[in-house]
Each structure stands twice: as structure tokens, then as C-alpha cells.
Amino acid sequence: MTRAAYKLRLLQLRTPYKLTPNCQSINLGLTRILLEIIGINNTISGSKRSFDEKPYIRRPYSGGATRHKAERTCVLSFALQFFNGLQITVVLALVSGALGSLLGLFVAMAKLSKRDVVALLGRAYTTIVRGLPELLIILVVYFGGTAAITALTGRYVEINAFAAGIAALMIVFGAYCAEIFRGAIMSVPQGQAEAARSLGLKPWQIWLFVILPQMMRVALPAYGNLWASLVKDTSLVSVIGLTDIMRVAFIGAGSMRAPLTFYLVASALYLSLTSMSLASFRALERRIEIPGH
Numbered sequence: 001m002t003r004a005a006y007k008l009r010l011l012q013l014r015t016p017y018k019l020t021p022n023c024q025s026i027n028l029g030l031t032r033i034l035l036e037i038i039g040i041n042n043t044i045s046g047s048k049r050s051f052d053e054k055p056y057i058r059r060p061y062s063g064g065a066t067r068h069k070a071e072r073t074c075v076l077s078f079a080l081q082f083f084n085g086l087q088i089t090v091v092l093a094l095v096s097g098a099l100g101s102l103l104g105l106f107v108a109m110a111k112l113s114k115r116d117v118v119a120l121l122g123r124a125y126t127t128i129v130r131g132l133p134e135l136l137i138i139l140v141v142y143f144g145g146t147a148a149i150t151a152l153t154g155r156y157v158e159i160n161a162f163a164a165g166i167a168a169l170m171i172v173f174g175a176y177c178a179e180i181f182r183g184a185i186m187s188v189p190q191g192q193a194e195a196a197r198s199l200g201l202k203p204w205q206i207w208l209f210v211i212l213p214q215m216m217r218v219a220l221p222a223y224g225n226l227w228a229s230l231v232k233d234t235s236l237v238s239v240i241g242l243t244d245i246m247r248v249a250f251i252g253a254g255s256m257r258a259p260l261t262f263y264l265v266a267s268a269l270y271l272s273l274t275s276m277s278l279a280s281f282r283a284l285e286r287r288i289e290i291p292g293h
Helices: 005-011 023-053 063-111 116-129 134-153 161-187 190-197 203-240 245-256 259-288
Strands: none
Touching: 063 116, 063 161, 063 245, 063 259, 116 161, 134 161, 134 190, 134 203, 161 203, 190 203, 203 245, 203 259, 245 259
16 A cells, blocks of 8 residues: 555544444545545656656757658659659540541531531531530530449449540540531642542542641641640549649649649649640641642
8 A cells, every 4th residue: 555545544544523324435435536546646657757767868859851851752752743644644635636636537527528417417516515615524424424334234333534534535626626627628629539539539548648638738737726725624634533733733732732833833744745736736837838838
């Protein structure tokens, strides 16, 4: 028994008055509680004394070095994420741009078709897609594709964000390309196709060797501007969870509490992509330009 517990017990034995049985039981319960508290306090104080008795070893302060090391690690991590996001953005633009160009060419041919039904479908497609915001089309493709696959399979299947982004951007890019290609095709003189037909060329040969080379010279400037818009529109795909440049900038701005820094880095990356694209198209225009025209 500790000294404090002993004094408490001695105080109870020296009580000058007699207690009733109920009071004695209450007093006994309170005494047990106090003894337990005293024992716990003695244990804690003993552990503190044993801790304090250990020799104190002074160590050099390394808080600043640790903080700088953590900051460098975080910067390198986000730099790697920006590089991965840049790769996803470039692949997304290339795949959706190539597929959208093919879709736009077929839609332009459909709009110039002599069949009224085919021409009507082509006009309906371009009118609807060009009349809707790109972000809305991305959301409809993503959630609509998920709902369609779920209804077909009978269980919940979430569509891949990358596939949904490619499909949505292809639809948007194809609608605008269709109008550019349609105007370029109409600029080719009809006599070119008639002369090729008189030489015995087949329809696909006329399109491939006569019409397409001439229409590309007319369509290339507008197509280059449209491509730059496509590169910028890839940032909209971040809303469905694809980790592109914009998504990395959004996450970094929230976690590091430095929105200006991360959004400026994203702006520099997008500006680099669009500048290189426009420079490439200008070089291609000079390459295929006919002297004197």
C-alpha cells in the first residue's frame, strides 16, 4: 500500500462518529475508487520519473532540411504526373483527331450525296453536334455509354474514361471537319472529276487521286485552326476522371494550395502543344502550296 493510501485508510479508522450500514458501503466504494485513482497516478508519475531519469541526448535540428526534402519530393512527383498527363493529352488528341477526320470526310461526302436520305442524315448530324456544347457531349457519351452497356449486359458496367473521351471528341471534331471538307470539295472544279471519269478511273480512285489532293490545299488552313481547338478541348475530358494535364493541375492546386503555379504550368504545356501544331501546319501549307496561287 502506498503512503497516500495508508493515510487515507488511517483517516477512515479515526472517524469519531459511527456510520450507518448504507453509508459504510458507500464509503467503502468511494475508498476503493480513490485507491484505484491513487494507484494509477503513482504508476503515471513513476513512468514519468523513469523517462526523466534517462540521459538527455541533444540532437541537431533538422526540421528545415526535412521540409525542403519533402518539398523536392512533392515537386518531382507532380512533375512526373504532368509528364504522364501530357502523354495522355497528346494520345487523346491524335487518336480522336484521326478518327474525327475520317468521320468528317464521310459525312462531307454524305452531305454532297444525291440521295436525299443520306444528305439529310449528314445535315442532321452536323446541325445537332455543332449546336451542343462540347462538355455536354462528353458527359452524354460517358454516362449514356455506361447506361447503354448496363442495360445490354444486365449489370453495372462503367465505360472507360479514355474511350469515352476519344468517342466524344471524335464526334465533335468530325462535325466541324465535315463542314470544312464539304466546302473544300465544292471548290474543286467539276471538270476534274469528269476528266478522271473519262479516263476510266473508278470512283474511289477519283476521290483518292484527284479530289482529295486538291481539296486538302483549300481545307488545310481551317483544318489547322480546328486541330488547335481540339488540343484545347481535350482539357474538358478531365471532368470524367481522365488524368490529363488539366486534371493534374486541378489536383495539385487543391493539395498544394498553389492554384496559380499549377494552372500556369498547365497553360504553358497547352500553349506549347498548340504552338507546335500550328507551326507544323504552316510548314505543311508551304510544302503543298502551288507557286503562283
